[in-house]
Amino acid sequence: MTDPRFDGPGPDAAWEDLLGQGVFAVQFCGNCGIAQFPPGVVCRHCGGTDLVFQAASGEGTVYSTTTVRSREGGRNVAVVQLAEGPRMMSRVEGDPETVTIGLAVVARISGDETPVVVFDRKEQA
Amino acid sequence: MTVLLRGKIAIAGTGNTRRWYAPGRSAFEQLAEASVLALEDCGLGLKDVDALYCAHSTSGLPVLNIAERLGLGPRLRHADGTMVGGASFLFHLRSAMSALAAGQCDVALVCYGSNQASAGGKLVPMPDPQPYEEPYGARYPLSSYALAAARHMHEYGTTREHLAHVALAARQWSKLNPDARERGDLSLDEVLxxxxxxxPLTKADSCLVTDGGAAVVLTRADMARDLKRMPVHVLGTGIAVSHRQIAAMPDLARSAAHQSGAAALQAAGVSLTDIDHVMVYDAFTICTLLFLEDLGFCAKGEGGPFVASGAISPGGSLPVNTNGGGLSCNHPGMYGLFTLIESVEQLRGTAGARQIEGAKISLAHANGGVLSSQATAILGTPDTV
Structure with missing residues (x-):
């Protein structure tokens, strides 16, 4: 007899499935209300197990940023602070040289076969 | 509880292969050589070892591999293969102290070896996939440290010049160390x-990629007293575990070194002003700034001006990374054990041209992952116990 609280696909697979359906989701804890990303089996804030996926607003702010250099040029890698609270690694699209800390950004799902969450600058979105 | 251990455990012997580029010599062979050197240093042998502590970049079963290769298996009474990156060996130190104090073992060997430079020239990352980071093509681990550096610059006005002064201080020290890998002249312009x-991190902000092997032998202080070398006592240790992926670090401009450092100071019963010599794991220039701040050697955010003032260079007020550090001495993938070895050299008074006169208490701090794990050890000469 398994514990029904943990039945069904695990949170990683569930998140990926939602992403494939065009939904960028974060988990909310039914106990303390905190949002978390990446998804997990437990709430990393309170230890609760009642976690529910909800679509993220997509709103975020660049918390830190770097331009990764290679022969092909530079590409952005950023840590984005989501409006819901958690942070995630991602990429801000467009000229990497003009991505700054504090920049307001909006999430978008990019790529068909392997969808990834990227961010556009809010003023251009 | 750890305060009960103050000075009870000592580093009796150290081994350092000083082979920073050794084609044809495997990581395990570097480790084995360093282990023999460390045991000979204190007049012991492999037959005396009954506890083994190791982490390895290319083996998920380091205790098994190393016990077999060194013929230790049948006699082992305690072992720990904790893997938290470059700080692992200071976690091992803490683990070994508890086991030694509890009488679960008598002679503990902490050891490491790497051939990453001669085997390919690149830092070999662990197979440890991170699906929420992988799609974005960050350089691992460098981009994670770059993100921390960028945030530190944003919050505190730290500049690339400040970071460059960390690399320059390391080079000034390595010039005094005949065993350092990089000893050539280095200018601010060259770094920038x-x-x-x-x-904001360049190649000059990054540690070397070398081979190398290191080992230390730990015993209870009463046994160490009767061995060949002056014992270096462990006065206090502290550890902290913060995150795995950089996006999960609570504050990119503040490391968990503030936790491990405070715990080590408390256990040692000393204050920062008692510390004569400091080693901090400088995988990248930003690390030295973060750790000096978070350990409390300067105010938070003041690491850049502190280092640029010459404070940590030869002749400065706080000798830091006197072997030349990971930036200029050596960096065989996981450097943590080398911080302890240089602290022991300084406390024994055997550091030659770079010797800090009268050094009695040294702080060694190691980092692992991407500012993920932090470990601090405070070591002292016998008269500090």
Whole structure:
């Protein structure tokens, strides 16, 4: 007899499935209300197990940023602070040289076969 | 509880292969050589070892591999293969102290070896996939440190010049160390114009890629007293575990060194002003700034001006990374054990041209992952116990 609280696909697979359906989701804890990303089996804030996926607003702010250099040029890698609270690694699209800390950004799902969450600058979105 | 251990455990012997580029010599062979050197240093042998502590870049079963290769298996009474990156060996130190104090073992060997430079020239990352980071093509681990550096610059006004002064101080020290890998002249312009890899960090902000092997032998202080070398006592230790992926670090401009450092100071019963010599794991220039601040050697955010003032260079008020550090001495993938070895050299008074006169208490701090794990050890000469 398994514990029904943990039945069904695990949170990683569930998140990926939602992403494939065009939904960028974060988990909310039914106990303390905190949002978390990446998804997990437990709430990393309170230890609760009642976690529910909800679509993220997509709103975020660049918390830190770097331009990764290679022969092909530079590409952005950023840590984005989501409006819901958690942070995630991602990429801000467009000229990497003009991505700054504090920049307001909006999430978008990019790529068909392997969808990834990227961010556009809010003023251009 | 750890305060009960103050000075009870000592580093009796150290081994350092000083082979920073050794083609044809495997990582395990570097480790084995360092282990023999450490045991000979204190007049013991492999037959005396009954506890083994190791982490390895290319083996998920280091205790098994190393016990077999060194013939230790049948006699082992305690072992720990905790893997938290470059700080692992200071976690091992803490683990070994408890086991030694509890009488679960008598002679503990902490050891490491790497051939990453001669085997390919690149830092070999662990197979440890991170699906929420992988799609974005960050350089691992460098981009994670770059993100921390960028945030530190944003919050505190730290500049690339400040970071460059960390590399310059390391080079000034390595010039005094005949065993350091890089001892050539280095100018501020050269550091600032080095190839940018992941803004704001350049190649000159990054540690060396070398081979190497290191080992230390630990015993209870009463046994160490009767061995060949002057014992270096462990006065206090502290550890902290913060995150795995950089996006999960609570504050990118503040490391968990503030936790491990405070715990070590408390256990040692000393204050920062008692410390004569400091080693901090400088995988990248930003690490030295973060750890000096978070350990409390300067105010938070003041690491840049502190280092640029010459404070940590030869002749400065706080000798830091006197072997030349990971930036200029050696960096065989996981450097943590080398911080302890240089602290022991300084406390024994055997550091030659770079010797800090009268050094009695040294702080060694190691980092692992991407500012993920932090470990601090405070070591002292016998008269500090």
């Amino acid at each position: 114009s080095a190839r940018m890899i992941s803004d």
